[in-house]
Amino acid sequence: SPLGEAGSYCCTQRNHDAWTEIATEVDVVVVGGGVAGLTAINTLLNHNVTDVVLLEAQDRLGGRVRTYRQDGVVVEDGAEWIHGDERNALHRLASSLLELDENPPADDDWDWHWVTEEGQPGRVLDYAKLMKLFEETEQPGLLEPYYDTGYGYYYLDRFPEVFPPSTPHQEGLLHYLHQIVNSDEGTGSWLDMSAEDADQYEHQGEDFQWKNGYDTLITYLKETIPETVVHLSTPVTQVVWDCPEFPSQALVVTQNGKAFRARHILVTVPSAYLQKNHLTMFQPRLPSDFLHNLEGVRLGVANKIQVGWAEPWWGKGLYALDILWSHFNLPPHMCWLYSVVSAFSVHQQKAVVELFVTGNSSLYMEELQEDEVKDHVMHLIRKASGQAVPEPTFFRRTRWSRDPWTLGSYATYITVEGHEAGLRNHSQLAQPIKNSAGHTVLLWAGEHTHNTRYGTVDGAMDTGNAEALRILGLLKPSSP
Numbered sequence: 001s002p003l004g005e006a007g008s009y010c011c012t013q014r015n016h017d018a019w020t021e022i023a024t025e026v027d028v029v030v031v032g033g034g035v036a037g038l039t040a041i042n043t044l045l046n047h048n049v050t051d052v053v054l055l056e057a058q059d060r061l062g063g064r065v066r067t068y069r070q071d072g073v074v075v076e077d078g079a080e081w082i083h084g085d086e087r088n089a090l091h092r093l094a095s096s097l098l099e100l101d102e103n104p105p106a107d108d109d110w111d112w113h114w115v116t117e118e119g120q121p122g123r124v125l126d127y128a129k130l131m132k133l134f135e136e137t138e139q140p141g142l143l144e145p146y147y148d149t150g151y152g153y154y155y156l157d158r159f160p161e162v163f164p165p166s167t168p169h170q171e172g173l174l175h176y177l178h179q180i181v182n183s184d185e186g187t188g189s190w191l192d193m194s195a196e197d198a199d200q201y202e203h204q205g206e207d208f209q210w211k212n213g214y215d216t217l218i219t220y221l222k223e224t225i226p227e228t229v230v231h232l233s234t235p236v237t238q239v240v241w242d243c244p245e246f247p248s249q250a251l252v253v254t255q256n257g258k259a260f261r262a263r264h265i266l267v268t269v270p271s272a273y274l275q276k277n278h279l280t281m282f283q284p285r286l287p288s289d290f291l292h293n294l295e296g297v298r299l300g301v302a303n304k305i306q307v308g309w310a311e312p313w314w315g316k317g318l319y320a321l322d323i324l325w326s327h328f329n330l331p332p333h334m335c336w337l338y339s340v341v342s343a344f345s346v347h348q349q350k351a352v353v354e355l356f357v358t359g360n361s362s363l364y365m366e367e368l369q370e371d372e373v374k375d376h377v378m379h380l381i382r383k384a385s386g387q388a389v390p391e392p393t394f395f396r397r398t399r400w401s402r403d404p405w406t407l408g409s410y411a412t413y414i415t416v417e418g419h420e421a422g423l424r425n426h427s428q429l430a431q432p433i434k435n436s437a438g439h440t441v442l443l444w445a446g447e448h449t450h451n452t453r454y455g456t457v458d459g460a461m462d463t464g465n466a467e468a469l470r471i472l473g474l475l476k477p478s479s480p
């Protein structure tokens with residue numbers, strides 16, 4: 001029985017008693033200082049639950065919100081857009097802080113090119129039809145017949161209806177569509193993601209941006225948290241969540257030798273981190289239902305490459321290059337570039353462009369030396385733009401799958417296999433876990449636990465708030 005296992009763990013591990021003795025007692029431990037964890041702590045503090053700690057593995061807060069600044073260049077390693085208009089709570093927050101860029105660029109602001117990798121112009125009408133097709137799945141009901149399969153099958157069926165075989169560059173157009181779906185979802189293949197999951201995502205309008213970088217949000221969220229609550233560079237290594245010796249608490253041990261006994265532990269670490277580390281992190285082993293659900297999701301790997309110059313070589317305005325691959329004849333070591341289908345100006349940076357790389361290509365790119373990545377990207381930009389583009393003065397690429405505290409980027413999606421095995425929505429991963437004494441010790445929040453806004457900052461914040469409210473309910477003394 002779980003009690004027996006937990007009991008024997010507690011009694012036989014000699015160092016366990018030592019940890020228990022030194023452990024600081026608190027009401028709540030929040031594991032992970034991304035936006036979910038920060039929001040949870042703020043909700044608890046706002047409701048006067050002050051006996052709380054936030055344990056963050058890294059020496060900074062923010063997790064997948066990470067703004068990089070160098071010599072006047074500001075780029076986002078992680079989250080970049082607020083995905084939604086006034087309907088979106090984060091949009092409203094940024095607006096109320098006077099930190100929202102209220103006027104996203106209009107179509108006319110872009111110096112836009114739709115070209116093959118050789119620099120030949122594509123047909124603008126085809127591009128328009130592609131975008132319409134891409135957005136079609138937002139309409140209710142269209143994906144329903146595909147619920148038991150991969151999201152991409154919808155597009156594979158519809159594509160030949162819109163682009164018959166006689167269409168020039170038919171293969172390249174399909175490839176473009178696949179890649180923009182991949183960069184939207186973080187998938188490596190659009191067949192990997194459950195169509196039902198894709199359909200559950202709630203669109204909330206156009207994208208907006210922060211005026212002065214996404215980390216404005218982190219500064220705002222941490223402003224109200226006392227310094228004593230936050231423990232940076234404090235990875236949690238063990239959570240003993242079912243121990244008969246202290247039935248209404250769990251023990252949390254950190255790599256740097258701290259220990260806490262708390263009534264509730266809210267775990268907000270990324271899904272891929274949980275998948276990799278749950279066996280060593282949780283004692284006893286997490287319930288099999290939970291693990292079954294955890295197996296049904298995957299965290300996508302998308303990376304960014306940012307290239308900058310002292311002055312924009314394209315002239316004035318914002319630059320955008322959309323690439324219609326036509327020949328697929330790159331040498332093998334450069335094949336990862338096929339997943340790149342656009343380069344576009346970075347928000348408020350007059351001479352920096354950004355490219356997205358997804359899936360296996362993204363993993364391959366992470367393994368390359370930075371100079372190789374730069375050479376490959378410059379080869380592509382020069383050929384496709386048809387210009388003698390100078391060597392860049394700024395170059396950066398992310399490597400999210402190698403980040404030990406994240407092991408991926410966005411979004412956590414339900415796989416086709418996960419759907420087949422019964423996982424229908426992300427909130428199944430937010431089900432709190434009770435110990436043998438019936439006490440709710442373990443709770444879950446983070447991007448991966450949101451049903452309709454998984455993979456977003458606002459979704460992650462929402463889950464942090466919701467779980468903090470759940471904890472408040474649990475902490476309330478029951479009426480006599």
Ligand SMILES: Cc1cc2nc3c(=O)[nH]c(=O)nc-3n(C[C@H](O)[C@H](O)[C@H](O)COP(=O)(O)OP(=O)(O)OC[C@H]3O[C@@H](n4cnc5c(N)ncnc54)[C@H](O)[C@@H]3O)c2cc1C
Pocket residue numbers: 031032033034035036037055056057058061062063064065077078079080081082083234235236237268269270273302303304398400405406408409410445446447448454455456457458460
């Ligand atoms: C490249 C990229 C682009 C994105 N673009 C957008 C976008 O444009 N718009 C948008 O809305 N969203 C975007 N996202 C997604 C968004 O960033 C995430 O959904 C959101 O930030 C997740 O927040 P979280 O708190 O759930 O997780 P995280 O931010 O990952 O926070 C989890 C925290 O847990 C910590 N941790 C891990 N293990 C331990 C441990 N053992 N002990 C203690 N702490 C630990 C981590 O260090 C981390 O700080 C993007 C993400 C990436 C990577």
